[in-house]
Amino acid sequence: MQLELRLSGSGGQGLITAGIILAEAALADGKNAVQTQSYGPEARGGASKAEVIISDEIIDFPKVTRPNLILALTQDAAAKYVDASNSDAMVIVDESVELSPETGLKKLFRVPIIDTARHEIGREIVANIVALGLIVGLTQIVSQENLEATVIKRLPRGTEDLNRMALQAGYDLAKQI
């Protein structure tokens, strides 16, 4: 089975880090993973994306062509990266994002990701980690155990508690869906 994920938002929201964490957690689970990202001015604001392929098999073509899961944290990112051609894809957007009801997306979720980071955790910067908790809570694409271990390994020392809270907040959001 092969899963293709596209994580998008604005530059600086930590989505490339989130993509790397997800891929590394998949490796820890014994799967294969490839991560790619958009380069250029997007890395400094504007719409930015990271893409991850997770598979039990060897991954030949490294680019995402038909995402099974799309995350968009901003309106700009949703406009640019939500691909409505695959109506079966799971699409998770921040509650601040408005999508036309005509997209035909069957699995569209609007979730207060940024608001949760800002008000429940108190730091908007952890919105990417809240989103990871939410995605993994909804899909179990990687184990929660390896997700948490990778988050702690990849992120700066001293932020462990903050990031654990963010992950838990994401899992809680998933349960409410």
Next chain:
Amino acid sequence: MIKFLQGNEACVEGALMAGMRFYSGYPITPSTEIAELSAERLPKVGGKFIQMEDEISGIAAAIGASLTGKKAMTATSGPGFSLKQENIGYAALAEVPLVIVNVQRGGPSTGLPTSPGQGDVMQARWGTHGDHPIICLTPDSVTETFYLTIRAFNLAEKYRVPVILLTDEITGHMREKIDIPDPSEIEIYNRKRPETGDVYHPYGVEPGEIVPRMADFGSGFRYHVTGLMHDETGFPSNSTENARKLMDRLMAKTVTYRDDIIDYEALYTEDADWLILAYGGMSRSARAAVKVLRQKGHSVGLFRPISLWPFPEEALSALAGKVKGILVTELNYGQIKLEVERIACGRCPVEFLGRGNGEVITPEMLIETFEEVAK
């Protein structure tokens, strides 16, 4: 040790394991991570990193460092590769071991700085003026980037030829799992140096050899290095007979030792009546397409040159005599296709799918084209 790295990062890991102790270069997308990681890692192993004032000095300083005995590398992309050409020729003529990485991007001129391309393959072969030997290797994964970087250093040291590691934005920037081996598992080749006390002719060769021994500057062999045609002593010579001897010897390097240098992958080619030929990042797409096409009942194989220069001519020629056709796919307007046509020499049709707009050709596009041309 399992790591999750970008191709550009794997290149530096490979270079360090090969013994790189000097890096000089100039920042340019999409190769910059190679400079950044070298800057971080080299001083920790007693090596040197310097960000030079431009691309030309980036390669020039690396050549200077190599002459003192250090294994040296520089990395760049499109525009920088053009600027480095003159000194690539210098390294070829003066026989200075050197690794030049070109992470290819899209288009001529400034083009598409953050998108992949494969438009530099002919420049890698013929970019500098005058005939010259060159070795060019092209990896298709993060792991292969690691191993080919080591191989690039080994070949540069062994044959005293500049080696171009020609990657692209696809393999340079994607992250993949890589199992970095213990250094004891890696074979490292170091340049042959003259014995103390020898009468040293820096460009003289032992009987039966074509690669001269190389003394480090500062090791007691005071000799002359020049980009002019020179004789065995290293001093300039205008003699046409001498120039012929020198050029013959230089050009023989990649011919005489081609079996040691040439590398390729042939996947499902034994029974194949069609071939898809791809290299570097594009072979990822081709590999996926070949697998799908075989499931659909096509007897198709993948031929992937790993050494682009010298090109795996004999292996491809043998296959070209057996198959019904070859579909070449590359991110340019048909540069390697010309080479494939030359080798196929009319024995089978050579079809083509290429582009130069910064987009990767997907397996789906390739499958569609294949089914059209291989009817």
Next chain:
Amino acid sequence: MNHPLAESYFRMDKLPHIWCPGCSHGIIMASIARAIDRLGLDKDNVCIVSGIGCSSRAPGYMDFNTLHTTHGRALAFATGVKLANPKLEVIVISGDGDLSAIGGNHLIHAARRNIGLTTICFNNNIYGMTGGQYSPTTPTGDKATTAPYGNIDKPFDITKLAIGAGATYAAKVTAFHVTQMDKYIESAIAHKGFSLVEAIAVCPTYYGRKNRKGSAVEMMTWLKDHYIDFKVAEKLPPEKREGKELMGEFINVDAPEYTALYDALIDRLKD
């Protein structure tokens, strides 16, 4: 009988050199050898690097580790040699065109880094090897094969350029003032950090003939009559300074040297 200095420091089988009769380059090259001799440097640890041009042929005659590179790039190659092996005493020989036109960027950045290279500029105000085209130091109004109606460019003052870019030692001297040249080149090599000696040379064949400057002797006499030390000039009344060119040791200061800083970084990272 050969001079003992020549026997010690030159590749006798490569001489005589290719330079024209009356050319100053041999004078400057010999001055470099004398400086190395007085400093007692081990020949095996001296590396002489050059670019392309008349002056850049000098290393071929000199019995050291010698590197004749591409046009303009001597300082860039030399930077690699020096950083890779700081024990080497690296001396760059470069002409005015090589150093300040095609290689100008490397000059300012080598000076900025204060890397321990000694640059000796053989400045004859012309591209000699290619037959007399104007260079960045050809005076305005002078003729060259590519300035048949007189040069409209303004010339560089290479010494000032190096000082402006951060050179910690810089001196200007002429091929006539050999005693001072010997002293400046010796000081420049001994200096820790980037040093430059601009040696004004005469090219009777191209520059001289094109601009009716007379014989080599007359051109050398002109250097003698027109160049004065800037410290002497400061004490002269204005009328006596008129028409004079200034030479001398313009800067000699201590500052951290680049390869030493890098070695200190390596040591720091060992902890």
